[in-house]
Amino acid sequence: MKEHIIGLIESAIAELKNNGTLHADTDPRVSVENTKDKSHGDYASNVALALAKSAGKNPRELAQLICTALPASDKLEKTEIAGPGFINFFMNSDSCFEVLNTIFTQSDRFGHSNVGAGKKVQVEFVSANPTGPLHVGHGRGAAYGASVADLLEAAGYDVHREYYVNDAGRQMNILAASVWLRYLELHGAKFQFPSNGYKGGYVVEVAEALKASFGDKFIHPIDAVFDNIPADEPQGGDKELHIDALIARCRELLTSEGYKQVFDQGLNEIVGDIRDDLAGFGVQYQQWFSEASLAEDVNRAIEKLQSAGHIYESEGALWFRSTDFGDDKDRVVCRDNGETTYFASDIAYHLNKFERGFEQVVNIWGADHHGYIARVKAALTALGIDENKLTVKLVQFAILYRGQERVQMSTRSGSFVTLRELREEVGNDAARFFYVTRKSEQHMDFDLELAKSESKDNPVYYIQYAHARICSVMRKLAEAEYQWTEKDGLAAIDALTLEQERDLATKLALYPEVLQAAAINHEPHQIANYLRELASDFHTYYNSNKVLVDEDAVRNARTALCMATKQVLLNGLKLLGVAAPSEM
RNA sequence: GCGCUCGUAGCUCAGUCGGAUAGAGCAACGGCCUUCUAAGCCGUGGGUCGUAGGUUCGAAUCCUACCGAGCGCGCCA
Numbered sequence: 138m139k140e141h142i143i144g145l146i147e148s149a150i151a152e153l154k155n156n157g158t159l160h161a162d163t164d165p166r167v168s169v170e171n172t173k174d175k176s177h178g179d180y181a182s183n184v185a186l187a188l189a190k191s192a193g194k195n196p197r198e199l200a201q202l203i204c205t206a207l208p209a210s211d212k213l214e215k216t217e218i219a220g221p222g223f224i225n226f227f228m229n230s231d232s233c234f235e236v237l238n239t240i241f242t243q244s245d246r247f248g249h250s251n252v253g254a255g256k257k258v259q260v261e262f263v264s265a266n267p268t269g270p271l272h273v274g275h276g277r278g279a280a281y282g283a284s285v286a287d288l289l290e291a292a293g294y295d296v297h298r299e300y301y302v303n304d305a306g307r308q309m310n311i312l313a314a315s316v317w318l319r320y321l322e323l324h325g326a327k328f329q330f331p332s333n334g335y336k337g338g339y340v341v342e343v344a345e346a347l348k349a350s351f352g353d354k355f356i357h358p359i360d361a362v363f364d365n366i367p368a369d370e371p372q373g374g375d376k377e378l379h380i381d382a383l384i385a386r387c388r389e390l391l392t393s394e395g396y397k398q399v400f401d402q403g404l405n406e407i408v409g410d411i412r413d414d415l416a417g418f419g420v421q422y423q424q425w426f427s428e429a430s431l432a433e434d435v436n437r438a439i440e441k442l443q444s445a446g447h448i449y450e451s452e453g454a455l456w457f458r459s460t461d462f463g464d465d466k467d468r469v470v471c472r473d474n475g476e477t478t479y480f481a482s483d484i485a486y487h488l489n490k491f492e493r494g495f496e497q498v499v500n501i502w503g504a505d506h507h508g509y510i511a512r513v514k515a516a517l518t519a520l521g522i523d524e525n526k527l528t529v530k531l532v533q534f535a536i537l538y539r540g541q542e543r544v545q546m547s548t549r550s551g552s553f554v555t556l557r558e559l560r561e562e563v564g565n566d567a568a569r570f571f572y573v574t575r576k577s578e579q580h581m582d583f584d585l586e587l588a589k590s591e592s593k594d595n596p597v598y599y600i601q602y603a604h605a606r607i608c609s610v611m612r613k614l615a616e617a618e619y620q621w622t623e624k625d626g627l628a629a630i631d632a633l634t635l636e637q638e639r640d641l642a643t644k645l646a647l648y649p650e651v652l653q654a655a656a657i658n659h660e661p662h663q664i665a666n667y668l669r670e671l672a673s674d675f676h677t678y679y680n681s682n683k684v685l686v687d688e689d690a691v692r693n694a695r696t697a698l699c700m701a702t703k704q705v706l707l708n709g710l711k712l713l714g715v716a717a718p719s720e721m
Numbered sequence: 722g723c724g725c726u727c728g729u730a731g732c733u734c735a736g737u738c739g740g741a742u743a744g745a746g747c748a749a750c751g752g753c754c755u756u757c758u759a760a761g762c763c764g765u766g767g768g769u770c771g772u773a774g775g776u777u778c779g780a781a782u783c784c785u786a787c788c789g790a791g792c793g794c795g796c797c798a
Contacts, residue, residue: 168738183740186778196778220741221778266798308798377797428798454796465724465794472796479798507725508793531726533791575734578726580791582733587747595760596746602760613757654737666735669745680753680762721760 138646141212142180142226143167149206150184158202159192169226171647178217178225179233179643185222196222233639234630236646240701241623248652248708253294259490260286262501263415264301267407268312269337271414271556274503277581278532279556280572280714282501283420284661285530287712289499292656297495298422301486304404305429306479310384311335312407313400317355317387318362319344320399326359331383332369333376343406347399355399357390414557418565419714426486434485435477438520439470442484447519457484462515483509484516491522499659504531504578530659535572535583544585563588569714570597573661596669600706601718603672607703608719610684614696617685626697629690637678638698644674648705652712661713668709675702 146167153159169182185200192199200218207216212232217225240247262282265275282298290296303309315334319341322328330336347355366382368374388396408425415421439455442448447458453473457480460467470481490498502509514524537544537554544554560568567588574596575581587595614621633642648667655663684695707717 168740170738170740172741173736173744174741177741181741186740189778223741268798303798306798452796456796469796474796476796478796482798503792504726505792510725531792533726579734580727584733587733590760598760599746602758606758606761610757617757651737658737660737662735663737666745673745676761677763679757680759683757685757721758 138212138228138232139169139171139180139650141210142169142182145207145210146182146184146203146224148208149203150188152206153202159188171650172225175640177219177223178227180226180228181219182224182226183222185218185224189222200224230631230633230639233646234633234642236642237630237697237701238627240645240704241627241697244704245708245711247704248649249291249293250649250653250656251293252653252657253289253292255293255295256496257297257494258289258294258497258499259297259299259493259495260289260499260501261299261301261490262286263411263420264303265411266303266308267404267411268308268335269407270339271411273537273554273556273559273583274534276418276556276559276568277535277572277577278501278503279415279418279420280569281530281532281577281661283418284569284573284664284713285499285501285659287714288652288656288659288661288664291712292653294497294656297424299424299426300422302408302425302427303479304408304427305482307381309400309404311380312340312403313396314380314384314387315340316343316347316403317391317399318383320347320355321357321359321362323348324353324356326362328359328363329369329371331376331380332371333380334383339407339410340403343403346406347402350402351398355391355395361390362386414555414560418556418560419569428482428486431482431485431489434489435481438485438488439477439481441488442470442516442519445519445521457512457516457519459512459515459519462518464511464515468512480512483513484520487513487517487527488520488522491517491526496526498527500527500529501577502529502531504533507531528659530577532577533580535581538582538584538586540584540586559585566601566715567595567597570665573713574665576660576662596665597715598721599676600668600672600710601716602721603675604703604706604710604717605719605721606679607675607699607706610696610699613685619685619692621693621696623697623700625693626700629694630697632688632690632694633698635678635682637674637682638695641674641678641698641702644671645701645705648709652709664709664712668706668713671702671705671709675699675706 146169150159150167154161167182167184168187169180172178172181185196185203189196189199197218200222204216204218204224212228214227214229216227219225243249260282263271263275263279265271271279286296286298311333312335318330318334323344366386367378369379370376387399391399412425439448442457447461448470449456449458454469455471456467457470458467468480469478470484471477487498510529514527517524517527563585571583571588633639651663651667655661682695684692684699686692710717
């Protein structure tokens, strides 16, 4: 419809150019927007305002000229000039309810588009270190990323969802050592657990699984384990040196084969747990990408940068001159001990992404990683890849409240609130919805009490209830032994004469546009807000008008409007990963 | 100190490409169940869009400076 109006205006402008009213070179993009106020019609355009200056006419006069030059349209009831020179377009009733036919025809694909044109896009999200269960902070990235991916798919992109598993590096070694020490405890060893080790209860569970799989295989006398290990922090030593020495001892005593078994036990148990957790949250991936599998790519990436002249050596380390590409400082890619850095892996990973043929890459990161964007983009540019193909979306942390009271989270103590606990407490639907109801870069307060409440305060229930109400009407319709088909409904569409019916249909017609904007801007909250408005319009209508009236035409038409609403609610909720219950 | 993300009603937040009188929900107050689910609906009040300049027909939106909040600034991941 909007395109239709743009077309009308464009041909009007073309005509004004022909008769010399407008300069031939004036070629502004025609802007048509949805009106906020119904008295302004259904659509409005500001072309006259935008062109007034170059045409040397006042805006209202020019608007009048454009209006007279508009070709006739059977979709419009009238046009008006208003305010400083806006042109308002009023749709006629038929074109207003055309959308019902479209919705029935396209059903679960209503709102989908092909703006993505099958472009391959990768969405990488969550990617939390597999050193422990996901906590509530990861939940927001999970809900957001999953919805963004679904939105892009609905917009015609070929979407690949990926989780980058940080299965290399020091943190994982600390986990392996922690698992092994807990395993020794299970076999009766007594000692002070390292202050920098992973202390969460899940480590003990992994140790138990290790014991179940391998029995006594990894037992060593505790004196041998702690012999000549530098003191831990509580004993006046350095906690980093202490844990590093324990890792080295672990490798030494278990040999590389045994160490790998312990390491893999931890990795697999925890990745498995994360995978189950996310699956329970309705979040699925096409691929779980292992950092460790990049080993060769890392060297290749560094060599590539080297041959392009972007690497130099200093203080025994290899540095990437990222300052040439807008970064604050140069970055080490290979340490003086010969080990490559995490950043080097990340360069390789991003190179790998583009080598796999993704035309667009979307990374969803916690806001604390924002300092990383510049260097990754610098690396891409240095590798000859257009940095604009990478979009990084930052997700701010959610602060949990229980009513007025802030819920404290502390990772160190191991007593943090896990995503799983959150899901069990408030339910998947409320959690998914609440996480995406605010724009991602906005700080968010997450009130557990509100998310749990089954009342009108809770927007999730409000929207779901609208869907359930329509399902209920359909059950009543069947009980009353009325017959209804989409065809009957569409045939009776003239019976929709109320203003509220028109408002509701107009809102339905807006959905494809909202979906497209939400997809392009990676903003699922637009869907959440839209659904709330749609539910509100529906409740208003439903409350003041009976659907199942005796008169066949009115009943059939209203039922059609309800069914169309039901479809759009369902489509929208699905994109947010929220269920659409048929009764509540 | 430098950088990133922000600052909109008492609270939580929308506000799309710069458009008309800045919107929702909650909270507050007042109404509506004999009727398809009251998990709902209707109404009222509530604003210096952090501050000060600038850009223009027009600024919550764009630019600059400042104030305030959070985060980041490692040969950790």
